[in-house]
Amino acid sequence: MLEIKELTKRYGEKLAVNKINFSVKPGEIFGFLGPNGAGKTTTIKMIVGLLKPDEGQILINGFNNQVDILEAKYQFCYVPDNPEVFEKITGYDYLQFMCDVFKVPFEEREEKINNYLEKLMLKDDVNGFISGYSHGMKQKIVIIGALIANPKVLILDEPMVGLDPKAQHTVKELLAEHCSRGNSVFFSTHVLEVAEKVCDRVAIINKGDIIALGTLEEIRSKIGKEESLENIFLELTE
Known part of the structure; x- marks a missing residue:
């Protein structure tokens, strides 16, 4: 559904995103995690077409978002952290x-x-x-x-911000329902407890590099510790 290949972005001398690779499968909720300044927002902006990558490729349901621009845009919906909407x-x-x-x-x-x-x-x-x-x-x-x-890929940046607990619970159910139809959800969040409960897989980005990728069990196996996602995140991003 969503494929990121060797994605790179520089701001002058600063390497904001460094040749990252990951994919989001049909029917999957995928969490994209990282501290402030890690490259999350830059990556999301490149995926939705607000920033042009310096290198790499973004495929959304098979469409290259730098080549098949309109077709790619019809494959996703984007919910930003600060909802910009006609008032x-x-x-x-x-x-x-x-x-x-x-x-x-x-x-x-x-x-x-x-x-x-x-x-x-x-x-x-x-x-x-x-x-x-x-x-x-x-x-x-x-x-x-x-x-x-009903987009093939639903992209959300901090979707729970501003929602009360009941609405948060409902949104989680709606995301699962959306994926049950064969669609995918890609979302960024700082609420690691939500990510641990909701996501099928996660990627953790830090200083422009993907430092962990997989299910929580796969990541635990790689680091050799049975920790919560929050503790793993804190340890890996020190």
Whole structure:
């Protein structure tokens, strides 16, 4: 679903991302972890097309995002850590806009929209202007918009920020449901407890290099310690 090959990015003399390689499989939730300044955001920006890599290749459902640009963009939805969304329209209009962009059939729209609105408890607010939404409500509407599009790859940067515990639990269930349809989820988070519970595999990046990759059991086996993901992360990124 998502293949990263020898991906490299430099800022002047600084090597922000150094020839990293990993792949995200169909039906998999993949966690991308690292301390601040490790190269996470740079990598995500290259994947979604906001930054051009200096070297390497990014394939999204088989499409090269530097060559097959439009086709690649139709394969994913991106939910940033700070939801940037049109504020002078209603939540409902935003969801219809996402349906238009990703060509969701008209006969499926209302059922999908109502389903996600009910699950994330946003039905009473969907007809209000987004400018009046709290951060958590904006996060919910952006997540709903991404899920309605049913992308092959769902890319999320700190998706739980601003969500209350109940909404966080619901989002975890929705991500698992999304993957059950053969799609993939790639997300970055600082909440290691969430990553440990939710992710099938993780990659840990530090100073531009992938320093650990695999299931938690595989990583434990490589370092020879039966530790939590948090303890492993702290040890590897010292």
